[in-house]
Structures are given as C-alpha cells and as structure tokens.
Amino acid sequence: MIPMTIDFKIKLKDALCCNDQDFLELHKNKYDINHRFADENNDSLLQYSIKNSETEVYKYLLSRGADLFIKNDLGEMILHSVIYSNKIERLDYLFQTYPSLTKIINDTNIEGITPILFSIIFEQKAFFDRFLQMGADIHLGEKEDVTPLHMACLIKFPDPKDNFEIVRTLVESGASVRLKTKNGHYPLTLAINNDFMDIAEYLFRIMYD
CATH class of the missing domain: 1.25.40.20 (Ankyrin repeat-containing domain)
Known part of the structure; x- marks a missing residue:
C-alpha cells in the first residue's frame, strides 16, 4: 500500500470528482489504483468515481487495471455502485467491456x-x-x-x-x-x-x- 497524506487524499478525491485525469496520470505513482476511502464506506477509487455522474475518470481507472471485484464495507460491488450514477450507459459499458461481470x-x-x-x-x-x-x-x-x-x-x-x-x-x-x-x-x-x-x-x- 502506498502511504498518502491527508492533503493528498483530499486532492485525489477532488480529481475524481472533477474529472481531472491529468492529475491522476501525473501523480499515478503516489496512490494505489485500488486505494479505498475509509470515510466513504471503504469505496475503492473505481467505486467512488463510477457513482459520480459528473465524472468519467472511472474509464481511466479501469484502463490502469482497477479491480472490478472489490466490495466496500456495505458489501456493495461495482454493479451496485454504478446504479448511484443514474447513467445506464455506464452499466452497458461495463458489460460490453468486461463480460465476466455477468458472473457476479x-x-x-x-x-x-x-x-x-x-x-x-x-x-x-x-x-x-x-x-x-x-x-x-x-x-x-x-x-x-x-x-x-x-x-x-x-x-x-x-x-x-x-x-x-x-x-x-x-x-x-x-x-x-x-x-x-x-x-x-x-x-x-x-x-x-x-x-x-x-x-x-x-x-x-x-x-x-
């Protein structure tokens, strides 16, 4: 696990919310692609971003190998998380790109x-x-x-x-x-x-x- 300061965690969250892929790429060696936010029920970066309808960085995280099968503290996985976004095209993207998701x-x-x-x-x-x-x-x-x-x-x-x-x-x-x-x-x-x-x-x- 890559250690992060509180300040960097805040900036990382901001980047996810603001669709700032440049920040994520520039600082990719400073965070774990499967980092979890303890204050968000241990959502992974992927779960946190795919819930947010205002950002598309979930695709960037997936391209870097983010784990599709992580569950948060509520037991929710990616197919639960995507529903929060209200964007059916995101679910379609997941099924089309990762057909193995039908197994879960x-x-x-x-x-x-x-x-x-x-x-x-x-x-x-x-x-x-x-x-x-x-x-x-x-x-x-x-x-x-x-x-x-x-x-x-x-x-x-x-x-x-x-x-x-x-x-x-x-x-x-x-x-x-x-x-x-x-x-x-x-x-x-x-x-x-x-x-x-x-x-x-x-x-x-x-x-x-």
Whole structure:
C-alpha cells in the first residue's frame, strides 16, 4: 500500500470528482489504483468515481487495471455502485467491456440485496431492464425475503407506469406472486397498502382467476 497524506487524499478525491485525469496520470505513482476511502464506506477509487455522474475518470481507472471485484464495507460491488450514477450507459459499458461481470450479477451486499433489487430501490427502471436482460435472478430476496416483485410493490417510481411494467415483467418472467416476506406480506398485500391499485388488480387476477 502506498502511504498518502491527508492533503493528498483530499486532492485525489477532488480529481475524481472533477474529472481531472491529468492529475491522476501525473501523480499515478503516489496512490494505489485500488486505494479505498475509509470515510466513504471503504469505496475503492473505481467505486467512488463510477457513482459520480459528473465524472468519467472511472474509464481511466479501469484502463490502469482497477479491480472490478472489490466490495466496500456495505458489501456493495461495482454493479451496485454504478446504479448511484443514474447513467445506464455506464452499466452497458461495463458489460460490453468486461463480460465476466455477468458472473457476479447476483452478488449481494450485506443486506442480501442483489443489483437488480438495488435498481428498484433506487427507482432505476433502465438498470432493472438491463440486469434482467443480462440474466439476473429475479427470485432472490434480501434478508427479509423481499424479492424484486415485493420491492416493485413498495417503492413508488416517479412514473407509476414503471411500477406496473416491472411487476408485469417479473410475473411474466416467472416471479411467484405467492411468495411471502418474513413479515408475511404477499406482493398483493404490499400493492394494496401502497395504493398501487392497478398492480393490485393485476396480481389479484393472477392469483385467483
């Protein structure tokens, strides 16, 4: 590990946030490419930068061999981190450039949350669609057995149509409408409790028709 002063760590963060690739290249011998920020849940440089929608230096870090498979203290890896950016093109870049990432598409954080479930929590339908397309397991729930189908009946997207589309897509892809959470909630119950009446009607038909 390359020792760094507090002042240099601040400058390094600034360079990542400000898209200052020149600084990163000029001082590349002064920091470890897989350095972690202790005050950012031990995010690696790559994780920290790919979360930030205002910078593109994550590509530079990748070109220098940054580790794609590091997890931070929350158990989040690159496929979780990229969701924070709200930029689906970043996920597409990762899958196109590093197809081996499909091997960790169902990796969970410390709460048992997979990237596809994470995408619903953060109201990112484009990410949800891409993870599904790339083979994500839609049946995996987190520690409380909340699956993507349950979560789509809990989290209200800015456009309510997205909730319905996700629910329908999950059901048509084989998600069980009869799975309960550890608290005993069916997706139908959650939809009713959260005033998703179109979803509730749809799930009711699936369960009882």
